[in-house]
Amino acid sequence: MTFAASERAALGSLLLELGSDAPTLCEGWSTRDMAVHLLVRETRPDAAAGMFLPALRGHLRSVSEQVGSRDYVDIVRAWASGPPRFSPLRFLDAQLNAGEHFIHHEDVRRAREGWEPRTFGTDDTETLLAVLRRFGARLLRGSECPVILDPDGAPSIVAVERRGVTGHGSDVVRVSGTAGELLLFCFGRTESVVTVTGDRDRIRFTSI
Template sequence: MTIAQDERAALATTLRAVGPDAPTLCDGWTARDLTAHMIVREYRLDASPGILISAFAGHTEKVQNEVAAGDWDSMVRKFAAGPPLFSPLKLVDRFVNITEMFVHHEDVRRGGAEWEPRTLDTASTKAILGPLKAMGKRAIAKSPATVELVTPAGEQIGVGGRGPVVRVTGEPLELLLFVFGRSKTVLDFSGDVDAIAAVKAAKRGF
């Protein structure tokens, strides 16, 4: 199995454990809503464009609500099976679904009041670093300060924004969640106090 497939299986296990009504880090979405989103992304080519393009968002929302109304166990099984043969994501699953699986797994894990960060194995951490480096700079390009993303080992992942320097230090998974706009992260911020506050409050993501 690939890293993406392993993480998909782990996410499916977590979804079964928390149940359909569990909160997530995606505003207004329960675990059921998030699972429906992932199914639409992979199974409904007619509706998936609305995930990124606002002009098609209405159709996507309608289809997603229809999927979310289905049987929970069937939904989780469908997600766990991965992209169908007709999906463009089938051939590139190991590459494009690395971030999707890890971020959404943490969306579910950290959705409630009590959560703990995970310690990933070396292979998973390495798999995250590639897309993190590719996307990190773009995600923080409009930051209200010059943001430096750095690992605890001192490896610089990306730099973006303008103004006072704010260094954000953390494990690759935590940095990935940060650039995707998640607030529940384990990170160290250093720099000007006002600049740090502005960076934390700024919109991030894609």
């Protein structure tokens, strides 16, 4: 089972366990809103485009309302079963959804009291590192100073470079932690366990 698939299964089980009205770390979203987002993103590309294109946001809202009117358990199970049979996403799930499923799994886990960071084996850590390398710079590109990510046990990542300053420069903010915690940090999740050295207020988070 790929990391994306295992996170899908775990998140699906958690959504069913908590029911439709539990909180998440996504402001204004309940677990129902999360489930609707996941299903629309995966099964209605015409509407999912509204996540990126302002002209289609009305269509996204309409489709989301339609999907949200369905039974909650049905919504969760439809998403947890995986992409539609003939969808290209069925073959790209491992590449496209590893970060998505991990982030949203933690959005639900960490909205409850008593959560603790998870630990991952070598293969899953490498998957998270690959996602971090792919998206870290894009998510932090608006920062006002160089930002260096220091994943545990892996080479540093120059996420943001300014005025030619690299990892050894003086005007740098360094963020250290596990690959998963750094990924959550880059996605703007305040419930991430990282150590920041430098002026954290100069970091800016940007949506993909």
